[in-house]
Amino acid sequence: MLNLTIDGKKVSVEKGTTVLHAARKLGIEIPTLCYHEGVSPYGACRVCLVEVVKGIKTGLTTSCTCLAEEGMEVKSDSPRVLESRKLMVELLLARCPEAEKVKDLARKMGIEGVRFKREDKECILCGLCVRVCQEIIEASVIGFINRGANREVETPFQAQSDVCIGCGACSSVCPTEAIKIKEMFDKRILETWHTELELKSCKICGRYFVPKKELEHLKEKIELPEDIFEICTDCKRKSLTGKIGEIKTGAI
Ligand code: SF4
Ligand code: FES
Secondary structure: OEEEEEOOEEEEEOOOOEHHHHHHHOOOOOOOOOOOOOOOOOOOOOOOEEEEEEOOEEEEEEOOOOEOOOOOEEEOOOHHHHHHHHHHHHHHHHHOOOOHHHHHHHHHOOOOOOOOOOOOOOOOOOOHHHHHHHHHOOOOOOEEEOOHHHOEEEOHHHOOOOOOOOOOHHHHHOOOOOOOEEEEOOEEEEHHHOEEEEEEEOOOOOOEEEEHHHHHHHHHHOOOOHHHHOOOHHHHHHHHHHHHHHHHOOOO
């Protein structure tokens, strides 16, 4: 175990624990935007900044990527930390003024206006969608393209992807709701990724419910009875409720 101090409170954590997790163990709340338990940390948004004291030197670092060390002293609420986080959020707010999570953080931090040029973008370039698609779905449909002000997340050649399974994991983790997905009759349309996928209809109710490609992907990953993949969640639930009812009435 490693022993460190955060805001004057002592905590012991296992080797490999991040400062963010050590702080959470102490009940210290550090804001995050690009961090997600399920994927590797990336350190993109910098709203989780903390100050690490080493002898007479102190430095700012992202707590989601910084590993705890023996004897480490961390400050999560020093004036320098709070000011730096505020600046990061102000920059994000200038980039994505309509993003609810960013607006919410800004409100909590007392940011009333932005001193930077407003951009009206939707993506904060946190890379969560890229990491989820790569590390969890193992599809690597999207990635960063360009540099500097033109950096964005895209499919190769900004064209329809032939590896996207349409699962929507990217959209579910996006902190700014920048990834647009809609369904039209028998199609799932991932507008942001220029991709359209055919949906499968439920064997029982006939409703289109899941992209065929996603089903194929699941079949390869999990061994389950074929029927599981043919029936929508509602019909599965109804059939399960029916079975429970039959058990209760003694019909089974
Ligand atoms: S689209 Fe969303 S999840 Fe992907 S990088 Fe942009 S803000 Fe992050
Ligand atoms: S949450 Fe740590 S850099 Fe974004």
